[in-house]
Amino acid sequence: MYVAVKGGESAIRNSQQLLAEERRGDRNVEELTLDQIQNQMSLAVDRVMAEGSLYDKELAALAIKQSRGDLVEAIFLLRAYRTTLPRFGTTIPIETANMSIRRRISATFKDLPGGQVLGPSFDYTHRLLDFSLAANGDVPDAVEAEDAVDQNMPRVTDLLNNEGLIEEETTEDDSEPFDITRQSPKFPAERTARLQNLARGDEGFLLALAYSTQRGWGRNHPFAGEIRMGELSIEFIPDELGFPIEIGEITITECQMINQFKGSSEIPAQFTRGYGLSFGHNERKTMAMGIIDRALRARELDEQVQAPAQDEEFVLSHSCNVEASGFVQHLKLPHYVDFQSELVTVRALREAVNNDKPNEAEPIPGIVAAE
């Protein structure tokens, strides 16, 4: 008999229990600890923190464990948790020139003050499966450098700026930045809104869009001026103290893209910039972000807006994987009322056509055309 829509409550409960069991997997295998995830899945943790827009390694590890390694789901968990957190205030803006560098490379100069610091990177590995890892994870300790990394590590773009070869990073502006977590988006978007949006936008989406510009869909001739990754301390001025105190340290990755110049017979030519920044160690993401930031400056720089990557309403409205994942997957929800309406309409249309051709008419059960 008709039971299709009854019993939802217990079915949901059972589904949740089954999910928990599947997440745990074979109970003879030791359970993952958050420490293990934090330490050995650190790039997954970094991505979840960046796109979850919450810097907390332990919670990110928990989200990864809970989501069975589905990072978009983990990002969603962290974002939903973030909603409940009170906001105490805003930290002092970070100065990336002062970060403790773990990696710093430039593709535009062979050598530069501070040198090229390769740091930990897949870039110089052969992508051969390392079967020794399957047996055991023992690795020798990495060699320690004899000298400390140069404290003086100016940004490449600052070196160019000394010569006036590249545009100023920003114009002096004391106005409050847009806050995409508190305000609904406006178009045209301010650059602050755009950079926030890209900083927590889906890595795959940004990567594909950046790639599209390299293939001619909004080309902007990027050079990886500099990529740097390392640690920075975060400072906050509590109202009751009135002076900055250090409240923690975060890892960030920054990418400065140097792009084709602008100029004319009157205005001397200058390189333009694209900027990428992310929590954690996220080079692919920050590079894509730098390319797209520059592509989205098309209107500001009097370039023709022709490609998807240059269209800010297109890019910024579709970059969030929490929104995208939810809306695509909402199609799993029941739609039988809407579908019934469509059935009624399609049957009525077919009946109208068939009535015009009596010889081909088929009986249509159950429906009176809505007149």
Add this chain to the structure above:
Amino acid sequence: MTASSQNKNTNGSMEKPEILEGYNFAYLDDQTKRMIRRAILKAVAIPGYQVPFGSREMPLPFGWGTGGIQVTASIIGQDDILKVIDQGSDDTTNAVNIRNFFGKTAGVDTTEKTNKATVIQTRHRIPETPLSKDQILVYQVPIPEPLRWLEHRETETRKMHALAEYGVMHVGLYENIAHYGRVTTSYDYPVQVDDRYIMSPSPIPKFDNPKMDKMPALQLFGAGREKRIYAVPPFTKVKSLDFDDYPFTIESWEESCALCGSSNSFLDEVITDDEGTRMFVCSDSNFCKEQIEKLTNAPLVQNGDSS
């Protein structure tokens, strides 16, 4: 929500045992609720106008009712009685999930009875039982912009609304008639509110559109992912777009409900075998149950299989 319950919904005392620890009453913090209430007030003051608001990530996915949930969370008080339906039914997975969410985070009483509820959150239907002035109907909205399928840029559609430049809508309907001989939009059928803003009624079947007109209950619409709230105040004119020679019509069925015999409710089609046999039953499960109770003069078990 009645006036008496309106003042009690900040930081509600958590005496009900099943409430989740560590979260504010109805999940959202009070500043967020205040921001959303302001958006609601503006929406009520400008019927049919889409008010942008700082929509939050909720623990349910975007596209699954986060707009409706944020609106409900901002208006619900401890004395409210909540009903949640999806496709007209209280027992579909999404309705169950959202009802449980408010049970856990607000501890409010919930009901399946349309006339007992003070707040009704709905996806894709308006209950068959007429609503009263003491009730609020909260719609979950996927795409709040009725012009979106004709103009995909927000910058353009906002301008079109500001100038009430709606000719394109009527051209669209005209082309539809020219192609098919009738308007083929069957759900999310656009309406004009108070002779001013064109509004999406959310994907309710056009069958429900006439219920919106001069409805005694306040109608609130929340679109979480799109970050918009809009409203139809009580007793406000809501007109479905049409032409004099092609007036607006609604769906009708030759059948009556196979369970309760109702001949004036929206019917869902259920396929019962692989030979094309189908039955038609009310989409509004509570209405259907009440009709059966009237026929048999006996109350049915709330959650049991009723047939």
